[in-house]
Amino acid sequence: MPSFDPRIERLHISDNSKEELLSHGENWNIYEVFHQEKRGARHEHVGGVHAPNPEMALVFAKEQFGRRKRCVNIWVVNSADILAFSEQDEDMFAANLGKTYRDASGFRVMDKINRIRSQKKEE
């Protein structure tokens, strides 16, 4: 059965198909993409694109991440420029949830109020 692909049927690309490989770096750099769903919302990381420069990264990011869902703005940043902590340092955040003095729930007011109320009643 003949192919429906005009490249096969009319260009006959199969007649001289040869393996041509990509060289390293041919797909440019990776840019991380952050999109903003609506005005007032924060920009959120949604993925990455390959591009030769930031301007092209914006063009590709619009096509890749701004095509379907709601989107009003996009940021791109070269992946290599992002600095992050390593997994091994995760323990430095471990005490966060234990700091009751930094949390409203760590302060009990009602028991004091109740104590005063009951004292007043006794008087």
Add this chain to the structure above:
Amino acid sequence: MYGGGYIFDEPDKKLSAQEQLHDDPEKLTRFEEKIQAGEKIEPGDWMPSEYRRQLIRLIEQHAHSEVIGALPEGTWITRAPGFKRKMALIAKVQDEIGHGQLLYNAAETLGKSRESMINDLLTGKSKYSNVFNYPAETWADVTVIGFLIDAAAIINQLANARGSYGPYCRALERICYEESFHLKQGQEAFASLAAGTHSQQAMLQDALNRWWPPIMQFFGPPDKISAHSGKLMQWKVKMASNDDMRNQFLDTYVPKVWELAMTLPDPLLKKNESSGRWDYTEPDWDQFFRVIQGEGPCNKERLDVRRWVESHGRWVRLALMKAGQRKSMPMA
């Protein structure tokens, strides 16, 4: 949307078994506890070399499947019946290519470059879902692909989206969202033929008969011969067994085909009320492996087209790379 359940494995198991020995047992325990607790693994985290290898293989082949999967449908864009179907098909094909990009991006976080993934596809070292080695001969084929193959892929992707690797889960979440319309437009186009004239019904039945064996093979070999171990399940790389996913697919979609008064070419196909699972004729797995190794009707065409696209796009990539060095003429 096109991730099949079956992921082709390169025969270098010995090598990975050796690498495995070098994994630090303490780190391995912490890693497994994390997964057990339902936490996600992120790119910079320590991970066993076998986990990394299997994930690259899985995500990369999923990406290739999206890109190659766009080819049989892409040739039908100019032939789609009606303006709305043409627009929907263009949108769907663009989505599939976008999904390929999302997945390549997730695979890259594991340390394999985009260029080497594409090169492995072009040389045939890396595989893609076997179902795309078959031609879409009629418009009815496109509706069967859009309905049933998309449905099968969604079952696989929803399972994988609950896996342990963060970037893959996030990519799949977006993919599943985008695909909700793919399945629906496929089902609608399928149902229009089923509710159409006698010749439309006959065309649809013919397409179903041809596509049923590859669809049954879509989730991969039965559990009893599938090489993939409990380790991948434990690490939440593989989230459901091939047979379980196949059964889930049959459970949801066979009734949907039957209610449109179409038949499926398997006399044994029926739900076994006592076990709650489906009985069917076992697909021809020898033929499945032969097609993977290159004997399918479209293997050569798919790779020829893919290679042609890469080589004809090269001048654009190179021109963009040198954009800064280009001389420009004054405007006036």
